[in-house]
Amino acid sequence: MEEKKAFANSPVTYEGYGSRLGVEKGAILDWSDYYFLHLVPSDAKNLDKWPMVPCNLREVTETYSRKLMNLCEVLLKAMSRSLGLDEDYLHVAFGGSDGISACMRVNYYPKCPQPEILSNGTYKSIEHRALANSGDDRLTIAFFCNPRGDLPIAPAAQLVSPGSPAAYGQRPISFNEYRKYVRTKGARGREQVEAISLANKLLHEQQQAPAAEE
Incomplete structure (x- = not known):
């Protein structure tokens, strides 16, 4: 436990050891521990969080x-x-060779006596397929290739047309904004991007609707 504390992360960054995502009070806790490391660019690394063993x-x-x-x-x-x-195109949109970042998360899932009964069947591993089980501990490694944090992310202009409007909002969103959402509220799958998509769809429908007669 003391070693875990020595490498514990903070609400500001994932880097190091942790057992939950997000700092929102009352958020659902993960049935896992994780170890998170920044890999690229070099100046993003906090080597104090890199264990010396092995x-x-x-x-x-x-x-x-x-x-x-x-x-x-x-x-x-x-x-x-x-x-x-x-x-x-995507290489440049991600920020090019000097802008693309990468990080790695190692997940440890301990045995869970009743994986789904604990949540009354509500918690199901649909998107990331990391389902706890009662028989064995599990270890997974996830690698993330991310765009430069401050770049505005929006659909390619070539892919947007009157018949195929931008699906995720009129205002571009940066990866830093998305990451802040996850670090605050925890991992919630596609909840954020789906909310943006729905808001944009409603706006598009309002713009396309004929003006009401006066």
């Missing part, structure tokens, strides 16, 4: 992150082409 952890993690970043570059190009955009 002794090769830093070297292995750095090598792993470089290989995954190379994979991310390939995937961003493939996704851009599949959307009919220039292959470098």
Whole structure:
């Protein structure tokens, strides 16, 4: 426990050891512990949160992150082409080589005596598929390739038309804004982006409706 406290994170950043996301009072707690590390860019790392045991952890993690970043570059190009955009579109939209960031989260799920009964069947692992079970502990590793935090994120202009309006709001949102939402309220799946999408859909319908006769 003392070692966990030494590497504990704070409400300001995920980095280090934690057992919940979000600081909102009364938020649902995760049935897991996690260890979160910033990987890219280098100046985002807090090496005080990087354990020294095992002794090769830093070297292995750095090598792993470089290989995954190379994979991310390939995937961003493939996704851009599949959307009919220039292959470098998403790379640039993410901030380019100097703007793209990456982080890693290792999750530990202890055995849960009654995984779904505890929540009366309300909590179901639908989106991320990390379902606790009563037989075994589980360990997962998630790698995140993120856009530069302050860049406005919006649909590509080539993908927006009168028949296909922007689905996620008239005002672009930055990754920093989205991350602040998660750090405040905890992980809530697609709740935030769905709320933005619904608000924009209603606005679009109002704009398309014929003006009322006076």
